[in-house]
Amino acid sequence: MKTVIETKDLTKIYNSSVAPVKAVNKVSLDFVEGEFTAIVGPSGSGKNTFLNLIGGLDKPTEGQVIIDDTDISGMKESKLFDFRLKNIGFVFQSYNLIPVLTAKENVSFIMLLQKESKAKMEKRAVEMLEQVGLSEKLNSRPGQLSGGQQQRVAVARALASKPKFVLADEPTANLDTESAFNLLDIMSRLNKEENITLIFSTHDQRVIDRARRVITLVDGAVSKDEKFESRK
């Protein structure tokens, strides 16, 4: 299996000059193609910081993040923007969609930035919204969608441009049980069908129960790294 993400002694220290706090402490991990990973741990354990680092949203204090043989830890910001655009999909806990765009426009957004043709964008956006069960809501704006529907649009957007991996920051945290299961079903299916690597930061047991790999962080360091290959 091809390694998509590799971290080497990844460290992030906040407030390094005054009262240093090690948010991520020498984390070395590999993520392979098609993996469904949950990163768990108590609040403040460094889950989100780790996701921000491998997503290129934050710079490590030490160590490396290598994505598809490219070290992004020292990359300039303008290049990081392009890199994220081409390689990484994001699903956040809340405020996932651009409020002034319709569901279809939100899904097309990354492809638009990637300068895809209009026809291709349209086709893929409609296809992805159909896959997440929102073919009836193509022209609805986020304010007209429920929380679960908004998260499904965010998943459709994250996967529409076929990124190398998707980082999901507690995507089910604000959803009711039915919506959460629905979203997880969709993400699991797309993970298998599109072979896209999914990495979740979560507290949600429903997500943890589906993940084929569960990494536990405590005080910024890896405390456990478990694999559940039997899970489908």
Add this chain to the structure above:
Amino acid sequence: MKLILTLAWRNLWRNKRRTLITISSVMFAVILAVFIFSMEQGSYERMIDTTVKYSTGYIQIQDILYDDEPSMDYAMLFDDDIKELLEEFKEEIDYYVPRLQSFALVATDEITRGSMVIGIDPVLEDKMSELSDDMVEGEFIASGDDGIVVAEGLAGILNIKIGDTLVLLGQGFHGATASGLYPVKGIVDLRLPDLNNNSIYMSLETAQWFFAAENRLTALIIMPENPSQTNQLAEGLNSKIDSEWYNVLTWEEMLSDLLTLMQFDMAGTWVLMMILYIVITFGLFGTILTMMIERRQEFRLLFSLGLKRIKLAAVCFFESVFITFTGAIAGMLLAFPVVLYFFYNPIPLTGGMAETIIDYGFEPVLPFSMTPSIFYTQAIIVFLISFVVGLFPVYKVFKFKIVDNKGKSLKRKRNS
């Protein structure tokens, strides 16, 4: 670009009420500014037009000494050289109006008063001042006529009527005595009270005889084919004329005191308008600042998705531009018909204000101007405001931290 403009425009309408209030503030500022500047500019244009029409014309050729000392002794010779010069510039000159004027005493049986005796070419003067249209009694004079036309105000002061004879007594060219009896042929309303209470018109030939100034003029008024080319024509004439004897003056040079007064007055209006626009700028700034603060999560999302800072900065900049320009265009569209109405129907002044205006020698009305610069100046000001205010979100976008580390370290401290 389409994406940037779409996002900017749609972002404005996320909070319709707030956007409408901000647009309205810009709109009312523009309406007020256009209204005030149109009124002020209109008054100035009316003053200048009236003065140019009845008094100075656009360009005057005078004797070199006449401007400093307007005396009959410095009446210029209207000779072949001048006529050749006028011929040379005939393409640029619409027509010219000769004048010979000086003060004289005018007397009836009972009243004597100082007045301005103006010798004119009746046809050319009428072309310039349309005096014949303003006749209230009698007839306008013809070329070589012995009769005179008296301004209505002066006629009232002298208590004269058509057919009465006036005695004129003054000093002619080089100290010659100027005297004569002249029948009143017509009475004209000159509108400008100062002129209306003092003026007497006679034909140029009669005036040259009266002042013993054959072939002489105190001023040769030049009316250009295109008034906006006045300065160029004056420069051309100046370059060709014998500068040892003659002087070419534009209306701006002749009315320099009036123009300075107008500029001073306009400066006061500009200060008031700037205060208004500063208030509007802060209102707009408040809206843009609020829009920035409430969209921090959205900015983080957009950056995460790969939207570059320059593009997001452009979105925010255009939001400021759209608000101000929507307000400015709405303001101009609403102000235009109002100003147009008052352009054709100036507001008549009454009471003390009217008397003050009359004392300055002008018509007691508030005319409006439709000069395009009044409108496009507001557009430029509004653009500058949107540019200045728009720079703030641009700065903030470039400084925006996708991950707020401060919050994270505080959270960790609380947990530990």
